[in-house]
Amino acid sequence: SKLRMFVDKLPDxxxxxxxxxxxxxxxxxxxxIGMYHKKWKFHRDLPATExxxxxxxxxxxxxxxxxxxxxxxxxxxxxxxxYLPSKHILPWDPTLPTATPSSKKGIPTVVHLHGGIDKxxxxxxxxxxxxxxxxxxxxxxxxxxxxxxxxxxxxxxxxHDHAMGLTRVNILAGLMGAYVIQQPSVxxxxxxxxxxxxxxxxxxxxxxxxxxxxxxxxxxxxNPSIHPQWQPEYFGDAIIVNGKAWPxxxxxxxxxxFRIINASNARFFKFFFTNNMTFIHVASDxxxxxxxxxxxxxxxxxxxxxxxxxNFSKSKSNSAILANDAAYPYPSGDPVNDANGKxxxxxxxxxxxxxxxxxxxxxxxxxSPDVSKSSNTRYIAFxxxxxxxxxxxxxxxxxxxxxxxxxxxxVGTSEIWNIINxxxxxxxxxxxxxxxxxxxxxxxxxxxxxxxCMTKLxxxxxxxxxxxxxxxxxxxxxxxxxxxxxxKMMPGHVTKILVKFSFIHSNxxxxxxxxxxxxxxxxxxxxxxxxSVMIVPTGVGAAIx
Ligand code: C2O
Numbered sequence: 001s002k003l004r005m006f007v008d009k010l011p012d013x014x015x016x017x018x019x020x021x022x023x024x025x026x027x028x029x030x031x032x033i034g035m036y037h038k039k040w041k042f043h044r045d046l047p048a049t050e051x052x053x054x055x056x057x058x059x060x061x062x063x064x065x066x067x068x069x070x071x072x073x074x075x076x077x078x079x080x081x082x083y084l085p086s087k088h089i090l091p092w093d094p095t096l097p098t099a100t101p102s103s104k105k106g107i108p109t110v111v112h113l114h115g116g117i118d119k120x121x122x123x124x125x126x127x128x129x130x131x132x133x134x135x136x137x138x139x140x141x142x143x144x145x146x147x148x149x150x151x152x153x154x155x156x157x158x159x160h161d162h163a164m165g166l167t168r169v170n171i172l173a174g175l176m177g178a179y180v181i182q183q184p185s186v187x188x189x190x191x192x193x194x195x196x197x198x199x200x201x202x203x204x205x206x207x208x209x210x211x212x213x214x215x216x217x218x219x220x221x222x223n224p225s226i227h228p229q230w231q232p233e234y235f236g237d238a239i240i241v242n243g244k245a246w247p248x249x250x251x252x253x254x255x256x257x258f259r260i261i262n263a264s265n266a267r268f269f270k271f272f273f274t275n276n277m278t279f280i281h282v283a284s285d286x287x288x289x290x291x292x293x294x295x296x297x298x299x300x301x302x303x304x305x306x307x308x309x310x311n312f313s314k315s316k317s318n319s320a321i322l323a324n325d326a327a328y329p330y331p332s333g334d335p336v337n338d339a340n341g342k343x344x345x346x347x348x349x350x351x352x353x354x355x356x357x358x359x360x361x362x363x364x365x366x367x368s369p370d371v372s373k374s375s376n377t378r379y380i381a382f383x384x385x386x387x388x389x390x391x392x393x394x395x396x397x398x399x400x401x402x403x404x405x406x407x408x409x410x411v412g413t414s415e416i417w418n419i420i421n422x423x424x425x426x427x428x429x430x431x432x433x434x435x436x437x438x439x440x441x442x443x444x445x446x447x448x449x450x451x452x453c454m455t456k457l458x459x460x461x462x463x464x465x466x467x468x469x470x471x472x473x474x475x476x477x478x479x480x481x482x483x484x485x486x487x488k489m490m491p492g493h494v495t496k497i498l499v500k501f502s503f504i505h506s507n508x509x510x511x512x513x514x515x516x517x518x519x520x521x522x523x524x525x526x527x528x529x530x531x532s533v534m535i536v537p538t539g540v541g542a543a544i545x
Pocket of ligand 1: 112114160162303430432521523525
Protein backbone atom coordinates (compact mmCIF):
# COMPACT_ATOMS: atom_id res chain seq x y z
CA SER A 1 0.00 0.00 0.00
CA LYS A 2 1.10 3.52 -0.70
CA LEU A 3 1.79 6.16 1.91
CA ARG A 4 0.10 9.51 1.43
CA MET A 5 2.47 12.35 0.80
CA PHE A 6 2.60 15.68 2.62
CA VAL A 7 0.59 14.67 5.69
CA ASP A 8 3.34 15.04 8.31
CA LYS A 9 4.63 18.39 9.38
CA LEU A 10 8.34 19.00 8.83
CA PRO A 11 10.04 18.75 12.23
CA ASP A 12 12.82 21.05 13.34
CA UNK A 13 15.23 18.82 15.21
CA UNK A 14 16.05 19.83 18.80
CA UNK A 15 18.82 22.42 18.86
CA UNK A 16 21.71 22.17 21.26
CA UNK A 17 24.02 25.11 21.78
CA UNK A 18 27.66 24.08 21.62
CA UNK A 19 28.60 26.84 24.10
CA UNK A 20 27.51 28.27 27.41
CA UNK A 21 26.81 31.89 28.23
CA UNK A 22 28.10 33.16 31.55
CA UNK A 23 27.55 36.82 32.40
CA UNK A 24 26.97 37.53 28.74
CA UNK A 25 30.22 35.88 27.71
CA UNK A 26 30.36 32.84 25.46
CA UNK A 27 32.36 30.08 27.06
CA UNK A 28 33.26 26.50 26.14
CA UNK A 29 30.73 23.82 26.93
CA UNK A 30 31.01 20.18 27.79
CA UNK A 31 28.04 17.93 27.17
CA UNK A 32 26.89 14.42 26.42
CA ILE A 33 25.01 12.99 23.50
CA GLY A 34 23.83 9.40 23.65
CA MET A 35 22.96 6.85 21.00
CA TYR A 36 19.70 5.11 21.83
CA HIS A 37 17.58 2.29 20.54
CA LYS A 38 13.99 3.49 20.24
CA LYS A 39 11.02 3.74 17.92
CA TRP A 40 10.45 6.59 15.52
CA LYS A 41 7.41 7.55 13.47
CA PHE A 42 8.52 8.26 9.92
CA HIS A 43 4.96 8.70 8.69
CA ARG A 44 1.47 9.16 10.13
CA ASP A 45 0.22 5.90 8.61
CA LEU A 46 3.31 3.78 9.10
CA PRO A 47 3.80 1.85 12.35
CA ALA A 48 6.71 3.17 14.40
CA THR A 49 10.13 2.04 13.21
CA GLU A 50 12.97 0.67 15.30
CA UNK A 51 15.88 3.09 14.97
CA UNK A 52 19.15 4.17 16.54
CA UNK A 53 18.91 7.82 17.49
CA UNK A 54 21.20 10.51 18.90
CA UNK A 55 19.94 12.68 21.72
CA UNK A 56 20.64 14.09 25.16
CA UNK A 57 18.34 11.38 26.59
CA UNK A 58 16.34 8.42 25.36
CA UNK A 59 13.18 10.54 25.45
CA UNK A 60 14.55 13.40 23.41
CA UNK A 61 16.55 11.34 20.90
CA UNK A 62 15.51 11.93 17.30
CA UNK A 63 16.21 10.83 13.73
CA UNK A 64 18.14 12.75 12.55
CA UNK A 65 19.77 13.74 15.83
CA UNK A 66 19.77 17.20 17.39
CA UNK A 67 21.23 20.13 15.48
CA UNK A 68 24.34 21.30 17.27
CA UNK A 69 24.88 25.04 17.01
CA UNK A 70 28.47 25.89 17.80
CA UNK A 71 30.00 29.32 17.93
CA UNK A 72 33.14 30.19 16.04
CA UNK A 73 36.25 29.94 18.25
CA UNK A 74 34.37 28.66 21.31
CA UNK A 75 35.26 25.03 22.07
CA UNK A 76 32.66 22.31 22.37
CA UNK A 77 33.47 19.09 24.20
CA UNK A 78 31.16 16.20 23.49
CA UNK A 79 31.12 12.85 25.15
CA UNK A 80 29.34 10.56 22.70
CA UNK A 81 27.83 7.71 24.67
CA UNK A 82 26.77 4.38 23.28
CA TYR A 83 23.57 3.02 24.90
CA LEU A 84 22.81 0.61 22.09
CA PRO A 85 21.71 -2.96 22.69
CA SER A 86 23.89 -5.97 22.00
CA LYS A 87 22.27 -6.79 18.67
CA HIS A 88 21.88 -4.62 15.59
CA ILE A 89 18.45 -3.84 14.12
CA LEU A 90 19.79 -4.23 10.57
CA PRO A 91 21.77 -6.98 8.90
CA TRP A 92 25.37 -6.49 7.93
CA ASP A 93 27.75 -8.67 6.06
CA PRO A 94 29.89 -10.68 8.48
CA THR A 95 32.44 -11.50 5.80
CA LEU A 96 33.61 -7.89 5.40
CA PRO A 97 36.31 -6.22 7.48
CA THR A 98 34.14 -4.98 10.31
CA ALA A 99 34.62 -3.64 13.81
CA THR A 100 34.16 -6.65 16.08
CA PRO A 101 34.01 -6.40 19.85
CA SER A 102 36.05 -9.12 21.52
CA SER A 103 33.02 -10.31 23.45
CA LYS A 104 31.13 -10.36 20.12
CA LYS A 105 28.49 -8.31 21.93
CA GLY A 106 27.57 -4.68 21.56
CA ILE A 107 27.36 -2.43 18.54
CA PRO A 108 30.54 -0.60 17.58
CA THR A 109 30.01 3.10 16.93
CA VAL A 110 32.19 6.18 16.57
CA VAL A 111 31.23 9.72 15.59
CA HIS A 112 32.82 11.76 12.82
CA LEU A 113 32.12 15.47 12.44
CA HIS A 114 32.08 15.67 8.67
CA GLY A 115 33.91 18.83 7.61
CA GLY A 116 35.39 19.43 11.04
CA ILE A 117 38.98 20.54 11.47
CA ASP A 118 40.04 18.94 14.69
CA LYS A 119 42.71 16.69 16.07
CA UNK A 120 42.81 13.09 14.86
CA UNK A 121 41.79 11.68 18.25
CA UNK A 122 38.48 13.57 17.91
CA UNK A 123 37.93 12.86 14.22
CA UNK A 124 36.10 9.56 14.53
CA UNK A 125 38.59 7.22 12.93
CA UNK A 126 36.81 4.03 11.80
CA UNK A 127 39.00 1.92 14.04
CA UNK A 128 38.41 4.16 17.07
CA UNK A 129 34.98 2.63 17.66
CA UNK A 130 33.56 1.73 21.04
CA UNK A 131 30.60 -0.22 22.38
CA UNK A 132 28.07 0.40 25.14
CA UNK A 133 29.63 1.83 28.28
CA UNK A 134 33.02 1.89 26.50
CA UNK A 135 33.20 -1.80 27.39
CA UNK A 136 35.10 -2.60 24.28
CA UNK A 137 36.88 -0.45 21.73
CA UNK A 138 38.77 -0.60 18.46
CA UNK A 139 42.57 -0.55 18.06
CA UNK A 140 42.72 3.22 17.39
CA UNK A 141 40.48 4.32 20.24
CA UNK A 142 42.09 6.75 22.69
CA UNK A 143 39.63 9.02 24.48
CA UNK A 144 36.02 9.24 25.63
CA UNK A 145 35.53 12.95 25.12
CA UNK A 146 35.83 14.64 21.76
CA UNK A 147 37.13 18.19 21.48
CA UNK A 148 35.76 20.42 18.72
CA UNK A 149 37.69 23.64 18.29
CA UNK A 150 35.17 25.39 16.03
CA UNK A 151 38.02 27.55 14.80
CA UNK A 152 37.23 27.12 11.15
CA UNK A 153 35.07 29.44 9.03
CA UNK A 154 31.32 29.43 9.71
CA UNK A 155 29.24 26.86 7.86
CA UNK A 156 27.12 23.75 7.87
CA UNK A 157 28.45 20.29 8.61
CA UNK A 158 27.00 17.04 9.79
CA UNK A 159 28.00 14.39 12.25
CA HIS A 160 27.46 10.73 11.57
CA ASP A 161 28.59 7.28 12.51
CA HIS A 162 31.92 6.17 11.07
CA ALA A 163 32.59 2.68 12.46
CA MET A 164 34.56 0.20 10.40
CA GLY A 165 32.28 -1.89 8.20
CA LEU A 166 29.18 -0.64 10.03
CA THR A 167 29.01 3.00 8.97
CA ARG A 168 26.45 2.15 6.37
CA VAL A 169 24.03 0.28 8.62
CA ASN A 170 24.56 2.59 11.59
CA ILE A 171 23.59 5.59 9.49
CA LEU A 172 20.71 3.70 7.89
CA ALA A 173 19.53 3.01 11.44
CA GLY A 174 19.49 6.77 12.15
CA LEU A 175 22.87 7.89 13.49
CA MET A 176 23.36 11.29 11.87
CA GLY A 177 22.65 14.98 12.59
CA ALA A 178 23.45 18.56 11.58
CA TYR A 179 26.24 20.67 13.08
CA VAL A 180 26.46 24.39 12.36
CA ILE A 181 29.27 26.80 13.19
CA GLN A 182 28.03 30.36 13.45
CA GLN A 183 30.16 33.47 13.42
CA PRO A 184 27.82 36.42 13.87
CA SER A 185 30.60 39.00 13.51
CA VAL A 186 31.06 38.07 9.85
CA UNK A 187 27.66 36.56 9.07
CA UNK A 188 25.43 39.24 10.50
CA UNK A 189 26.63 41.92 8.08
CA UNK A 190 25.58 39.59 5.26
CA UNK A 191 22.01 39.67 6.55
CA UNK A 192 21.66 35.91 6.16
CA UNK A 193 21.09 34.92 9.78
CA UNK A 194 17.32 34.77 9.80
CA UNK A 195 16.89 33.17 13.22
CA UNK A 196 15.74 29.68 14.12
CA UNK A 197 12.31 29.83 12.55
CA UNK A 198 13.59 30.81 9.13
CA UNK A 199 16.96 29.09 9.08
CA UNK A 200 16.28 25.37 8.85
CA UNK A 201 18.58 22.42 8.35
CA UNK A 202 16.98 19.84 6.02
CA UNK A 203 18.53 16.42 6.46
CA UNK A 204 17.36 14.41 3.45
CA UNK A 205 17.69 10.67 2.86
CA UNK A 206 15.86 7.74 1.30
CA UNK A 207 14.60 4.62 3.06
CA UNK A 208 12.56 1.56 2.27
CA UNK A 209 10.05 0.24 4.84
CA UNK A 210 8.17 -2.99 5.38
CA UNK A 211 4.47 -2.73 6.19
CA UNK A 212 5.25 -3.33 9.90
CA UNK A 213 7.30 -0.14 9.82
CA UNK A 214 10.74 -1.73 9.97
CA UNK A 215 13.51 -0.47 7.73
CA UNK A 216 13.78 -2.61 4.66
CA UNK A 217 17.22 -3.72 3.75
CA UNK A 218 17.85 -6.38 1.20
CA UNK A 219 19.99 -9.02 2.80
CA UNK A 220 20.81 -11.22 -0.12
CA UNK A 221 23.98 -10.20 -1.83
CA UNK A 222 25.03 -10.29 -5.44
CA ASN A 223 27.28 -13.26 -4.71
CA PRO A 224 25.69 -14.87 -1.64
CA SER A 225 28.10 -17.77 -1.37
CA ILE A 226 30.94 -15.40 -0.50
CA HIS A 227 29.32 -12.21 0.75
CA PRO A 228 25.82 -13.13 1.86
CA GLN A 229 24.54 -9.60 2.34
CA TRP A 230 26.61 -7.49 0.09
CA GLN A 231 24.69 -4.95 -1.94
CA PRO A 232 26.85 -2.22 -3.30
CA GLU A 233 24.41 0.67 -2.91
CA TYR A 234 21.29 1.24 -0.84
CA PHE A 235 18.17 2.84 -2.32
CA GLY A 236 14.75 3.29 -0.76
CA ASP A 237 11.59 4.72 -2.29
CA ALA A 238 10.48 6.91 0.61
CA ILE A 239 12.13 10.31 0.79
CA ILE A 240 12.63 11.45 4.37
CA VAL A 241 13.24 15.04 5.43
CA ASN A 242 14.11 15.69 9.09
CA GLY A 243 12.75 12.28 10.00
CA LYS A 244 9.38 12.41 8.18
CA ALA A 245 8.48 10.90 4.84
CA TRP A 246 7.49 13.59 2.30
CA PRO A 247 6.61 16.20 4.94
CA UNK A 248 5.04 19.60 4.43
CA UNK A 249 6.00 22.96 5.84
CA UNK A 250 3.90 26.11 6.12
CA UNK A 251 5.89 29.16 5.13
CA UNK A 252 5.40 32.91 4.95
CA UNK A 253 5.97 34.95 1.84
CA UNK A 254 9.54 35.78 2.78
CA UNK A 255 13.06 34.45 2.50
CA UNK A 256 14.07 31.27 4.26
CA UNK A 257 17.47 29.73 4.58
CA PHE A 258 17.73 25.96 4.15
CA ARG A 259 20.86 24.02 4.92
CA ILE A 260 20.27 20.92 2.84
CA ILE A 261 22.31 17.85 3.73
CA ASN A 262 22.13 14.76 1.54
CA ALA A 263 22.44 12.01 4.15
CA SER A 264 21.56 9.17 1.77
CA ASN A 265 23.78 6.19 1.27
CA ALA A 266 23.97 6.33 -2.50
CA ARG A 267 21.10 8.46 -3.79
CA PHE A 268 21.94 11.70 -5.57
CA PHE A 269 19.25 14.38 -5.51
CA LYS A 270 18.62 16.86 -8.26
CA PHE A 271 16.26 19.20 -6.48
CA PHE A 272 13.91 21.61 -8.19
CA PHE A 273 10.68 23.43 -7.35
CA THR A 274 7.52 22.54 -9.27
CA ASN A 275 6.52 26.23 -9.37
CA ASN A 276 9.84 27.38 -10.82
CA MET A 277 11.20 29.08 -7.73
CA THR A 278 14.97 29.15 -7.55
CA PHE A 279 17.67 28.40 -5.01
CA ILE A 280 20.08 31.17 -4.14
CA HIS A 281 23.11 29.10 -3.33
CA VAL A 282 25.28 30.86 -0.74
CA ALA A 283 27.47 28.10 0.67
CA SER A 284 28.28 24.45 0.19
CA ASP A 285 29.96 21.83 2.38
CA UNK A 286 31.09 23.92 5.33
CA UNK A 287 32.12 27.12 3.50
CA UNK A 288 30.50 30.22 2.00
CA UNK A 289 31.04 31.19 -1.61
CA UNK A 290 32.41 34.48 -2.80
CA UNK A 291 29.13 35.28 -4.51
CA UNK A 292 25.63 33.84 -4.41
CA UNK A 293 24.59 31.72 -7.39
CA UNK A 294 20.98 31.39 -8.50
CA UNK A 295 19.98 27.89 -9.60
CA UNK A 296 16.88 26.23 -10.99
CA UNK A 297 18.11 22.84 -10.02
CA UNK A 298 20.54 21.65 -7.47
CA UNK A 299 22.47 18.40 -7.74
CA UNK A 300 23.66 16.97 -4.43
CA UNK A 301 25.68 13.79 -4.07
CA UNK A 302 25.56 11.79 -0.84
CA UNK A 303 27.12 13.88 1.96
CA UNK A 304 27.21 17.12 -0.04
CA UNK A 305 25.63 20.18 1.53
CA UNK A 306 23.85 23.11 -0.08
CA UNK A 307 23.13 26.20 1.96
CA UNK A 308 20.46 28.07 0.04
CA UNK A 309 18.05 30.97 0.31
CA UNK A 310 14.55 30.44 -1.05
CA ASN A 311 12.40 33.50 -1.54
CA PHE A 312 8.76 32.46 -1.19
CA SER A 313 7.53 35.99 -1.87
CA LYS A 314 8.43 35.28 -5.50
CA SER A 315 6.01 32.36 -5.73
CA LYS A 316 3.03 32.74 -8.06
CA SER A 317 1.29 29.77 -6.49
CA ASN A 318 0.32 29.06 -2.90
CA SER A 319 2.14 25.79 -2.77
CA ALA A 320 5.33 24.35 -4.16
CA ILE A 321 6.72 20.88 -4.20
CA LEU A 322 10.39 20.32 -3.75
CA ALA A 323 10.98 17.55 -6.27
CA ASN A 324 13.89 15.41 -7.43
CA ASP A 325 14.83 14.06 -10.82
CA ALA A 326 18.21 12.39 -10.32
CA ALA A 327 18.43 8.89 -11.78
CA TYR A 328 19.64 6.23 -9.37
CA PRO A 329 22.37 5.13 -9.37
CA TYR A 330 23.44 8.48 -10.73
CA PRO A 331 23.77 9.30 -13.59
CA SER A 332 22.86 6.23 -15.62
CA GLY A 333 20.45 4.25 -13.42
CA ASP A 334 16.66 4.21 -13.24
CA PRO A 335 14.74 7.44 -13.64
CA VAL A 336 12.84 8.66 -10.58
CA ASN A 337 9.31 7.37 -9.95
CA ASP A 338 6.22 8.89 -8.30
CA ALA A 339 7.60 8.22 -4.85
CA ASN A 340 11.28 9.14 -4.93
CA GLY A 341 10.69 11.98 -7.36
CA LYS A 342 9.00 14.03 -4.60
CA UNK A 343 10.73 15.37 -1.51
CA UNK A 344 8.44 17.72 0.43
CA UNK A 345 5.75 20.35 0.02
CA UNK A 346 5.74 24.01 0.98
CA UNK A 347 2.37 25.55 1.77
CA UNK A 348 2.79 29.25 1.17
CA UNK A 349 0.79 31.87 3.06
CA UNK A 350 -1.35 33.56 0.39
CA UNK A 351 -1.22 36.93 2.16
CA UNK A 352 1.35 39.49 3.17
CA UNK A 353 4.73 39.55 1.69
CA UNK A 354 7.39 39.97 4.31
CA UNK A 355 10.45 41.91 3.24
CA UNK A 356 13.52 40.25 4.63
CA UNK A 357 16.33 42.22 3.12
CA UNK A 358 18.33 41.55 0.02
CA UNK A 359 21.05 39.06 -0.58
CA UNK A 360 24.47 40.68 -0.84
CA UNK A 361 26.46 40.39 -4.08
CA UNK A 362 29.56 39.48 -2.17
CA UNK A 363 29.65 36.86 0.55
CA UNK A 364 33.02 35.67 1.90
CA UNK A 365 36.38 36.28 0.34
CA UNK A 366 38.59 33.37 1.27
CA UNK A 367 42.11 33.09 -0.10
CA SER A 368 41.79 31.62 -3.57
CA PRO A 369 43.76 28.50 -4.33
CA ASP A 370 47.36 29.24 -5.19
CA VAL A 371 48.56 26.42 -7.40
CA SER A 372 52.11 27.77 -7.41
CA LYS A 373 52.29 27.21 -3.66
CA SER A 374 51.38 23.57 -3.89
CA SER A 375 54.06 21.46 -2.25
CA ASN A 376 53.25 18.12 -3.79
CA THR A 377 51.33 16.47 -6.61
CA ARG A 378 49.65 13.13 -6.08
CA TYR A 379 47.81 10.73 -8.34
CA ILE A 380 45.05 8.83 -6.65
CA ALA A 381 43.28 6.16 -8.64
CA PHE A 382 40.04 4.46 -7.59
CA UNK A 383 39.39 1.15 -9.14
CA UNK A 384 37.53 -2.05 -8.76
CA UNK A 385 39.29 -5.29 -8.96
CA UNK A 386 37.89 -8.74 -9.47
CA UNK A 387 39.81 -11.76 -8.42
CA UNK A 388 38.25 -14.89 -9.90
CA UNK A 389 35.33 -15.94 -7.73
CA UNK A 390 35.58 -12.95 -5.43
CA UNK A 391 33.22 -10.07 -5.90
CA UNK A 392 34.57 -6.67 -6.71
CA UNK A 393 36.92 -4.97 -4.30
CA UNK A 394 37.56 -1.26 -4.25
CA UNK A 395 41.09 -0.03 -4.11
CA UNK A 396 42.99 3.23 -4.05
CA UNK A 397 46.22 2.97 -6.01
CA UNK A 398 45.95 -0.79 -5.70
CA UNK A 399 45.80 -0.68 -1.93
CA UNK A 400 43.03 -1.64 0.44
CA UNK A 401 42.14 0.16 3.65
CA UNK A 402 44.24 -2.25 5.66
CA UNK A 403 47.41 -1.14 3.88
CA UNK A 404 49.65 1.25 5.79
CA UNK A 405 49.48 5.03 5.49
CA UNK A 406 49.81 6.23 1.92
CA UNK A 407 49.61 10.01 2.05
CA UNK A 408 51.61 12.13 4.44
CA UNK A 409 50.92 15.76 3.69
CA UNK A 410 52.32 18.46 5.94
CA VAL A 411 50.02 20.51 8.07
CA GLY A 412 49.35 23.96 6.65
CA THR A 413 50.43 23.09 3.10
CA SER A 414 48.47 22.69 -0.11
CA GLU A 415 48.78 19.82 -2.54
CA ILE A 416 47.46 18.97 -5.95
CA TRP A 417 45.62 15.68 -6.08
CA ASN A 418 44.60 14.13 -9.35
CA ILE A 419 41.74 11.79 -8.57
CA ILE A 420 41.44 9.17 -11.26
CA ASN A 421 38.12 7.37 -11.28
CA UNK A 422 38.43 4.06 -13.11
CA UNK A 423 35.15 2.69 -11.74
CA UNK A 424 31.76 2.83 -13.42
CA UNK A 425 30.19 5.11 -10.82
CA UNK A 426 30.26 8.75 -9.91
CA UNK A 427 31.95 8.71 -6.49
CA UNK A 428 31.44 11.51 -3.97
CA UNK A 429 34.97 11.74 -2.59
CA UNK A 430 35.48 13.21 0.86
CA UNK A 431 38.73 14.20 2.51
CA UNK A 432 38.96 14.63 6.25
CA UNK A 433 40.82 17.66 7.65
CA UNK A 434 41.47 19.16 4.22
CA UNK A 435 39.25 21.48 2.25
CA UNK A 436 39.74 21.61 -1.46
CA UNK A 437 38.99 23.54 -4.61
CA UNK A 438 38.25 21.71 -7.83
CA UNK A 439 40.59 22.97 -10.55
CA UNK A 440 39.61 20.85 -13.51
CA UNK A 441 37.75 17.70 -14.51
CA UNK A 442 38.68 15.86 -17.72
CA UNK A 443 37.66 12.69 -19.43
CA UNK A 444 40.34 10.02 -19.86
CA UNK A 445 41.06 8.90 -23.41
CA UNK A 446 41.83 5.24 -24.24
CA UNK A 447 40.46 4.32 -20.87
CA UNK A 448 40.70 0.55 -21.31
CA UNK A 449 44.38 0.69 -22.17
CA UNK A 450 45.10 2.87 -19.15
CA UNK A 451 43.03 0.64 -16.87
CA UNK A 452 44.96 -2.39 -18.02
CA CYS A 453 48.24 -0.77 -17.15
CA MET A 454 46.93 0.41 -13.77
CA THR A 455 45.76 -3.07 -12.85
CA LYS A 456 49.32 -4.23 -13.47
CA LEU A 457 51.44 -1.39 -12.14
CA UNK A 458 49.14 0.53 -9.76
CA UNK A 459 51.00 3.70 -10.60
CA UNK A 460 49.57 6.53 -12.70
CA UNK A 461 52.96 8.04 -13.55
CA UNK A 462 54.44 4.76 -14.68
CA UNK A 463 51.29 4.24 -16.73
CA UNK A 464 51.91 7.64 -18.39
CA UNK A 465 48.76 9.35 -17.16
CA UNK A 466 49.56 12.41 -19.28
CA UNK A 467 48.92 10.37 -22.40
CA UNK A 468 45.37 9.75 -21.23
CA UNK A 469 44.32 12.82 -19.28
CA UNK A 470 43.54 15.22 -22.11
CA UNK A 471 39.96 14.22 -22.95
CA UNK A 472 36.90 16.42 -22.90
CA UNK A 473 36.73 18.91 -20.11
CA UNK A 474 33.65 19.15 -17.90
CA UNK A 475 32.80 22.54 -16.54
CA UNK A 476 32.79 22.82 -12.79
CA UNK A 477 29.51 24.56 -11.97
CA UNK A 478 29.93 28.07 -10.59
CA UNK A 479 28.47 27.18 -7.20
CA UNK A 480 30.95 24.33 -6.80
CA UNK A 481 34.05 26.37 -7.49
CA UNK A 482 34.64 27.36 -3.87
CA UNK A 483 36.12 25.41 -0.96
CA UNK A 484 34.47 22.03 -0.52
CA UNK A 485 35.03 18.79 1.33
CA UNK A 486 33.19 16.46 -1.07
CA UNK A 487 33.15 16.41 -4.84
CA LYS A 488 31.59 14.23 -7.50
CA MET A 489 34.37 12.26 -9.18
CA MET A 490 32.94 11.37 -12.56
CA PRO A 491 33.62 7.87 -13.87
CA GLY A 492 36.37 7.65 -16.47
CA HIS A 493 37.57 11.12 -15.55
CA VAL A 494 40.51 12.62 -13.78
CA THR A 495 39.60 15.41 -11.38
CA LYS A 496 42.31 17.80 -10.32
CA ILE A 497 41.88 19.43 -6.92
CA LEU A 498 43.95 21.67 -4.72
CA VAL A 499 43.59 20.50 -1.15
CA LYS A 500 44.72 22.39 1.88
CA PHE A 501 45.72 20.72 5.16
CA SER A 502 44.01 22.40 6.59
CA PHE A 503 41.89 25.44 6.26
CA ILE A 504 41.46 27.63 9.26
CA HIS A 505 40.85 30.94 7.66
CA SER A 506 41.02 33.21 10.64
CA ASN A 507 44.18 31.78 12.10
CA UNK A 508 46.60 29.62 10.21
CA UNK A 509 48.36 28.37 13.28
CA UNK A 510 47.21 25.09 14.68
CA UNK A 511 45.79 24.85 18.15
CA UNK A 512 46.36 21.11 18.15
CA UNK A 513 48.62 18.40 16.89
CA UNK A 514 47.21 17.11 13.64
CA UNK A 515 50.11 14.74 13.21
CA UNK A 516 49.26 12.31 15.98
CA UNK A 517 47.74 8.88 15.62
CA UNK A 518 45.31 7.71 14.41
CA UNK A 519 45.47 10.17 11.50
CA UNK A 520 42.75 11.07 9.05
CA UNK A 521 41.10 9.29 6.19
CA UNK A 522 39.71 10.07 2.77
CA UNK A 523 37.11 7.98 1.05
CA UNK A 524 34.10 7.69 -1.17
CA UNK A 525 30.92 8.56 0.70
CA UNK A 526 28.68 5.81 -0.61
CA UNK A 527 29.37 3.89 2.58
CA UNK A 528 29.07 0.66 0.73
CA UNK A 529 29.83 -2.26 2.89
CA UNK A 530 33.10 -1.97 1.04
CA UNK A 531 33.47 1.73 1.63
CA SER A 532 35.93 1.20 4.36
CA VAL A 533 38.20 -0.58 2.00
CA MET A 534 38.38 2.63 0.02
CA ILE A 535 39.45 4.59 3.04
CA VAL A 536 43.16 5.15 3.13
CA PRO A 537 44.71 6.89 6.10
CA THR A 538 46.30 10.19 5.33
CA GLY A 539 48.29 12.61 7.35
CA VAL A 540 49.39 10.28 10.08
CA GLY A 541 52.93 11.24 9.37
CA ALA A 542 52.19 14.90 8.78
CA ALA A 543 54.58 17.25 10.48
CA ILE A 544 53.81 20.79 11.55
CA UNK A 545 55.70 22.93 9.17
CU1 C2O B 1 31.15 11.97 6.16
CU2 C2O B 1 34.69 10.03 6.66
O1 C2O B 1 32.85 10.95 6.43
